[in-house]
Amino acid sequence: DLKLFLCSIYTPICQPNYGKEIPPCRSLCQQAREGCAPLMRQYGFSWPKRMRCENFPKFGQKICIGPNRNSAKGSVTTPLPSVAVKKCKRIKIPFCQGIGYNRTSLPNIKEEEAVYFQQLRPLFGGKCSPNLKLFLCSMYAPECRPNVTDPLPPCRSTCKQAKRGCAPFMRLHHVRWPKRMRCKNFPKAGGKKSCIDPNGIVHKGA
Numbered sequence: 001d002l003k004l005f006l007c008s009i010y011t012p013i014c015q016p017n018y019g020k021e022i023p024p025c026r027s028l029c030q031q032a033r034e035g036c037a038p039l040m041r042q043y044g045f046s047w048p049k050r051m052r053c054e055n056f057p058k059f060g061q062k063i064c065i066g067p068n069r070n071s072a073k074g075s076v077t078t079p080l081p082s083v084a085v086k087k088c089k090r091i092k093i094p095f096c097q098g099i100g101y102n103r104t105s106l107p108n109i110k111e112e113e114a115v116y117f118q119q120l121r122p123l124f125g126g127k128c129s130p131n132l133k134l135f136l137c138s139m140y141a142p143e144c145r146p147n148v149t150d151p152l153p154p155c156r157s158t159c160k161q162a163k164r165g166c167a168p169f170m171r172l173h174h175v176r177w178p179k180r181m182r183c184k185n186f187p188k189a190g191g192k193k194s195c196i197d198p199n200g201i202v203h204k205g206a
Contacts, residue, residue, distance in 0.1 A: 001067050005032040008065045009051070026065035029053035088144035096137035100200040105144040105151060129165025131158055131198045138196050139181070152202060155195035159183035 005024050012021040022121050024124045030053050037047050044137035088103040129135075142151035160183050167177050189203040198203055 001028055001032040002036055004065065004067070004183050005029055013065065020063075023062075023064050024056055024068040026053050026058050028065060028067045029056050030162045031067050033166070037045045091137075093137070093141055096141050099134050099137050101143040102140040103144045126168040129162045130159040132166055134196065134198070134200060135159055135162040143196065143202075150194075153195050154186055154187045154194075155189040155197045155203060156183050157189055158196060159186050190193045 008022070008024040010029070012023065015022065029051065033047055033051075040047065059066060087092050088105055090118060091097070091104050093103055135158050138152065138154040138158070143155055144151065159181065161183075163177055163183060170177060187195045187205070189195060189197050191205065193205045194202060
């Protein structure tokens with residue numbers, strides 16, 4: 001266990017869709033220490049303070065590298081639902097069919113969100129903007145990718161293009177552009193957060 005323990009400290013595993021370093025589990029530290037500390041004492045060395053097992057998360061607290069007797073590579077433990085890979089489900093909203101993706105983690109619109117869709121019904125048939133459908137659906141049924149923790153919202157540019165075409169049409173129907181759809185609420189393409197641009201292209205966060 002010593003090699004895996006030391007390497008997971010100084011050269012921690014990198015997972016592309018997880019932004020944080022993954023430390024060793026406390027149990028991996030304890031097993032490495034139990035085997036090596038007696039030998040270290042024979043040569044006048046003590047177990048380093050920075051390697052105290054209390055410094056590392058217990059199994060079940062956070063994602064960590066645990067000992068695995070069946071593999072020399074160890075195993076990444078993800079016991080909590082909060083860190084488990086999310087499930088993607090097929091989009092059930094009729095309006096959001098054929099938008100370039102068909103799976104979301106939010107397949108059913110909540111009641112308050114359904115009210116917004118009802119208010120915006122005049123726009124659906126009007127086709128005031130070719131970007132409106134992608135913009136609304138990426139808000140209410142964002143694309144789900146199994147290894148991406150956060151849903152993919154529309155980029156600010158997607159919002160602006162949808163609003164540019166539809167806001168005048170909405171005013172004719174005495175409907176205001178909703179506050180929750182203000183374009184400044186959405187990330188810029190190429191910024192720190194991932195988003196979907198007007199062409200349906202996913203821009204990965206910096």
